[in-house]
Amino acid sequence: MAHEIKFGILGCANIARCLVRSMKLLPEVKIYAIASRTLAKAQSFAAENELPEETKVYGSYDELVEDEEVDALYIPLPTAFHVEWVLKAAAKKKHVLLEKPPARTVEELKVMVEALDKNGLQYMDGTMWMHHPRTRKMEAVLHDSSRLGRILEVHATFNYHAEVAYNSIGGLTADVRGNPDLDGLGALGDIGWYCARGILWAYDYEMPASVTAHPGASYNEKGVIVSCGATLVWPDGRTATFTTSFNTSHVMKLLVVGETGSLESDDFTLPASNVKSSFKVVSNTSWKDKLAGWHRTEDFQEVTLEIPQEAHMIREFARLVANIRNGTGAVEPKWSEISVKTQMVLNAVKQSIENGLKTINL
Amino acid sequence: MAHEIKFGILGCANIARCLVRSMKLLPEVKIYAIASRTLAKAQSFAAENELPEETKVYGSYDELVEDEEVDALYIPLPTAFHVEWVLKAAAKKKHVLLEKPPARTVEELKVMVEALDKNGLQYMDGTMWMHHPRTRKMEAVLHDSSRLGRILEVHATFNYHAEVAYNSIGGLTADVRGNPDLDGLGALGDIGWYCARGILWAYDYEMPASVTAHPGASYNEKGVIVSCGATLVWPDGRTATFTTSFNTSHVMKLLVVGETGSLESDDFTLPASNVKSSFKVVSNTSWKDKLAGWHRTEDFQEVTLEIPQEAHMIREFARLVANIRNGTGAVEPKWSEISVKTQMVLNAVKQSIENGLKTINL
Structure with a gap:
């Protein structure tokens, strides 16, 4: 599918299983790659969650963030690691769907949101409902x-x-x-x-x-x-x-x-x-x-x-990303604004x- | 009915209409008298609420409290008047069903509860549920x-x-x-x-x-x-x-x-x-x-x-009063204890x- 959004998943948290199931339901979305701190862990997540055979499996987060094919990252890492990986994502021009709570402090969240915004990248937190x-x-x-x-x-x-x-x-x-x-x-x-x-x-x-x-x-x-x-x-x-x-x-x-x-x-x-x-x-x-x-x-x-409901979330995030990518839409600021609030x-x-x-x- | 409890109602508040309706449903209870600050007001309440013809109608609270036939008072007066009339009721050996809130302060309530208790009289607040x-x-x-x-x-x-x-x-x-x-x-x-x-x-x-x-x-x-x-x-x-x-x-x-x-x-x-x-x-x-x-x-x-539910309340209050009157029961302290709490x-x-x-x- 030419217009699909290629997702990279950073980490194998339990909540990622929930989102992976929903990504598989959406034709506009591709589970492009999964990364964990070890290759074995990523492989085991891919097997357990029956990821498509072509899904790339990385043994480090950096490898995934460096992959130029990836449009957007879904980041279910522990909160303490969010700033590091969102800033890396922003530098590599990846849109970010970030698990909640997005940050430990308001300042941390603002740093992330501003880095994405400056690069014309969409932010959304994982508040499914x-x-x-x-x-x-x-x-x-x-x-x-x-x-x-x-x-x-x-x-x-x-x-x-x-x-x-x-x-x-x-x-x-x-x-x-x-x-x-x-x-x-x-x-x-x-x-x-x-x-x-x-x-x-x-x-x-x-x-x-x-x-x-x-x-x-x-x-x-x-x-x-x-x-x-x-x-x-x-x-x-x-x-x-x-x-x-x-x-x-x-x-x-x-x-x-x-x-x-x-x-x-x-x-x-x-x-x-x-x-x-x-x-x-x-x-x-x-x-x-x-x-x-x-x-x-x-x-x-x-x-x-x-x-x-999380499939509806991914669909909306992917729609925004697709519109930014094809020039028919801009970053929707609502999602970062209500996340900061x-x-x-x-x-x-x-x-x-x-x-x-x-x-x-x- | 020989064993019925004779109620005097002190005041014509709206809530009294609710209790009067229920008293009429209970064979063990008699609406013996109603008092207001003027006779006309008490008469009008008696008419509007279709009180039995034999119900006494008093143009002052004192007359009702003095009536020796009355076993128990239901007091729906404004809270500020509760101490005065509960103490008079206690002095005249009337059990008291008191509308809530029973008092403005904890001290006021304790004064009332102790006066009733000292005289072997039942207290209950009007918490119907x-x-x-x-x-x-x-x-x-x-x-x-x-x-x-x-x-x-x-x-x-x-x-x-x-x-x-x-x-x-x-x-x-x-x-x-x-x-x-x-x-x-x-x-x-x-x-x-x-x-x-x-x-x-x-x-x-x-x-x-x-x-x-x-x-x-x-x-x-x-x-x-x-x-x-x-x-x-x-x-x-x-x-x-x-x-x-x-x-x-x-x-x-x-x-x-x-x-x-x-x-x-x-x-x-x-x-x-x-x-x-x-x-x-x-x-x-x-x-x-x-x-x-x-x-x-x-x-x-x-x-x-x-x-x-208020009929169930009156029934329980009347049961306690009847048992005290015929010597088969004592004052139930639970009702004053939870009221004070x-x-x-x-x-x-x-x-x-x-x-x-x-x-x-x-």
Whole structure:
């Protein structure tokens, strides 16, 4: 296929298996090469994930970045390595799809985004749910003022039990997410990321005036955040809260509350089913006479998927890259802008926790 | 009916209409008398609510409290008047069912509870959902360690739009809840009360070590809290958050999150339907291979009601009073204990807000 985008995959993280499966579904995308720190590891990933026979297999990241055939890199490396490899990618004119959390600090992320931007290269972070067709349907509700009215509160929670999830490799501490040298933000970066993004998304990416962490944040023995929460306040008094934890069963809830209605999803970041997903809008609420209950109109919307949400993400990224390559489009700045905003919120939460729950003004 | 409990109703608040309807459903209860500040107002309430012809109608609260036939008082007066009338009730040996919030301060509530207790009289606050059969079913799930596992987080939200709800009387400011001279706790006392109770209930009434208000609390022009939130932390690090607001459409959510499952209700304080109510338990969560969604077991439980939740409350209160009267039972201390605990949490939230979000140790 002449117009396909050739992807190089930098690293063999678990999340890469998810994206590889989806790349195989997309005719406009080619898994051109995979690299790991050793050739054996890359070969084993290629075999396990049934990569096409022609896929190149590299035993070092440098070899892949040097390959002039590669259009774009998908980088699922641990966060601590992102700056190094994104800067190398930018120097070699590769567009970058970067796993989240993209950076340990806002400054790191800005360095990466600016390097790509200066070279006319597209950046996108790996926040898959942004690209799910359900998200478009939820946006239609949010932007229709006759549904929720003015949005005044957003509440997000994303939890899973990391000790159980990473049990086979020795628990959370053995995983990237539990190691401050590899990922400085722990649960905040891994799953709090989605809460912060969900809140910003619901408020159409308007930044809060301040971020204040909640008491009760917890850490693992290596000093990585395992659970935490925060309240965001906008200049006009609108608010949002989120909580995130590596200690409980899966919870992925987003609740957007407006003057005249509310919208909720029970699995906003990753639909429980890859085929069908849903959300609920509650509106027209009022008390019944003598408080014998309350009236509400429930609008339950379902969305059926033909390809997984990450395939929609890769498709959109590839479309932008193709348009830049053939001169019909320019870099879409939205993706780096909302990535920086999300990172700003997360780092403010961390700063607030580290400063005795001080309110951090943004 | 020889063994019926004779109720006197002190005041004609809207909420009294709700309880009167339910008292009429219960053979063990008699609406013996109704009092208001004027006879005309009491007569009009009796007519509008089709009270039995024999119901006595008093034009002063004192006359009703003096009536020796009255076994128990239901007191839906504004919060600021509770101490005065509960102490008079105690002196006249009347059991007391008191509308919430019971007091403006913890000290006020303790004075009332002690006066009743000293006289061998039952106290109960008007938190109806505690008595709904659904609450018993949810407790069975909470107390079955094979369902949620250890409970680590609770999140509660209760909102409604007070300007809309009280529009016919001139909005929130014209209502008791918007007037600091009548009810010092505003939204925190009116609906935050249920959030605090829901959290304590989920943690089996174990008290948190600290309460910290969230930033962004708002007030009406008379200085009453219109919206606020808080995080509670237990000595071993378990947490809870709640938010409450008079500014949005109805939201009544309780989410109890454990290590192995979670329980949620969308209308925990007042089922949307008086006939059928439900809750959901999610358990056995795990990631699907290649993050193609996640596994979960959903247990959706429905409860059908024959009488409203407040009728269950009155029935339980009347049962306790009857047993005390006939000597087969003693005062049940649980109801005053959990009322004081709830009040302690609310007042700590208020204190935290007033002290620049200081963490209040309990």
